[in-house]
Amino acid sequence: MTVALAVPDVLVARAQAGDEAALEALYRAFETPVYNLARRMLRNAEDAEDVLQETFLEVVKSIRDYRGEGYLWGWIRRIAATKALMRIRREQLRATEPLDEDHGKAGMHIGANLDLERAFEHLTDTSRAVVWLHDVEGYTHEEIGELMGKSVSFSKSQLARAHARLRGLLGEGEGARA
Amino acid sequence: MMHCTMDDLLALRAGEASVWARRHVEDCAVCRTELDSVYQRVAQLKALPALRPPRDRWSIVRDAVRVEQSRRRRTWGVWSLAAAAALAGVLLAPGLGSNGTLHAELSRAKDQSATLEDQLQNYDVDGRVLTGRTAARVADLEDKIAVIDGDLARWGAIKPQTQDAQLVKLWQQRVDLMRQLVNVRVTNARYVGL
Numbered sequence: 434m435t436v437a438l439a440v441p442d443v444l445v446a447r448a449q450a451g452d453e454a455a456l457e458a459l460y461r462a463f464e465t466p467v468y469n470l471a472r473r474m475l476r477n478a479e480d481a482e483d484v485l486q487e488t489f490l491e492v493v494k495s496i497r498d499y500r501g502e503g504y505l506w507g508w509i510r511r512i513a514a515t516k517a518l519m520r521i522r523r524e525q526l527r528a529t530e531p532l533d534e535d536h537g538k539a540g541m542h543i544g545a546n547l548d549l550e551r552a553f554e555h556l557t558d559t560s561r562a563v564v565w566l567h568d569v570e571g572y573t574h575e576e577i578g579e580l581m582g583k584s585v586s587f588s589k590s591q592l593a594r595a596h597a598r599l600r601g602l603l604g605e606g607e608g609a610r611a
Numbered sequence: 612m613m614h615c616t617m618d619d620l621l622a623l624r625a626g627e628a629s630v631w632a633r634r635h636v637e638d639c640a641v642c643r644t645e646l647d648s649v650y651q652r653v654a655q656l657k658a659l660p661a662l663r664p665p666r667d668r669w670s671i672v673r674d675a676v677r678v679e680q681s682r683r684r685r686t687w688g689v690w691s692l693a694a695a696a697a698l699a700g701v702l703l704a705p706g707l708g709s710n711g712t713l714h715a716e717l718s719r720a721k722d723q724s725a726t727l728e729d730q731l732q733n734y735d736v737d738g739r740v741l742t743g744r745t746a747a748r749v750a751d752l753e754d755k756i757a758v759i760d761g762d763l764a765r766w767g768a769i770k771p772q773t774q775d776a777q778l779v780k781l782w783q784q785r786v787d788l789m790r791q792l793v794n795v796r797v798t799n800a801r802y803v804g805l
Contacts, residue, residue: 443647451676451680453673453676453677454671456672456676457669457673462673464664464668464669465661465662465663465664466661468662468664469662469663472662473662478665481664481667482664482665482666484667484774485664485668486671486672489668489672490672490675493672493675493679494678494679506719520752530665535793549652549655549656549659550659553656564656568653568656568657569653569656569657589618589621590618591615592621593616593618593621594617596617596620596621596649596652598647599616599652600617600645600652601753603652604623605648
């Protein structure tokens with residue numbers, strides 16, 4: 434999903450002044466892209482809803498600090514991505530899974546011919562986040578590494594492993610290299 | 612024959628591939644197909660439908676906005692109140708006040724207000740959670756208190772040397788609202804179990 438949403442400067446200025454109607458207008462403008470980003474990165478719909486809420490609580494708290502550098506969506510998206518990644522890290526700590534562990538769902542095998550959306554959901558949380566941020570949202574590996582507190586090569590290798598896994602789950606290229 | 616790895620294919624897509632990979636993909640139909648598949652997968656990911664939030668969370672965000680705004684106003688109000696209290700002190704100084712009853716009532720209202728402020732300060736506001744309705748009620752009461760604090764602050768500018776029943780009434784209204792606020796805070800908030 435590509436968001437090319439322009440928000441009038443006057444609306445941002447009103448929101449910065451604490452105008453509730455303007456804040457709601459921003460919420461309405463960005464609730465779907467924020468939720469979509471969080472939902473694609475996270476396995477659980479309720480977690481994505483929580484990220485949506487946390488993101489806008491942060492937006493309301495910090496909108497005065499937004500100085501208009503770059504698009505507002507870029508600013509909000511970064512907050513949302515950070516919140517979603519924090520949630521992934523927390524879940525991984527709870528489950529004591531290493532961040533780069535590549536595990537598929539039990540019973541999944543190469544050539545299952547899933548559709549892309551389902552195959553995407555079978556990636557690990559970290560891989561899914563990297564693929565979405567890089568391939569869909571357009572983040573660079575440097576930016577992803579910074580967001581995740583990891584190296585550029587970590588982001589690159591996660592992306593390559595995720596694409597290899599998607600290829601397998603989608604049953605693409607079977608026998609082509611035999 | 613050696614083919615491109617997924618790293619090579621992604622590097623080709625990013626325009627960062629090695630000379631070998633760039634040359635190889637020109638000659639190898641299999642790797643060109645693989646590279647096309649990568650492009651197609653990414654295009655399909657971008658084309659996935661937007662997932663919409665199943666529930667509206669604005670009311671929760673809005674309540675937080677109102678509480679935050681009230682808190683800001685209250686912070687301003689406390690400074691205003693301090694100024695108003697200083698003014699009242701001047702007005703009540705021996706020789707300046709002409710009405711003993713008003714003096715006593717004003718003094719009592721000020722004491723009550725200060726006691727309620729202390730109660731609220733000692734109450735762990737941040738460690739408790741409010742329902743949306745209670746948060747709205749708190750915000751409403753804090754708004755009203757902020758308005759009165761503003762009136763008290765302006766009192767000095769409008770009537771710097773006078774003391775009348777209106778001033779006493781304002782302080783009594785403030786006491787009444789503070790009492791309601793303490794009640795709502797104490798009876799309706801719950802500790803967060805973190």
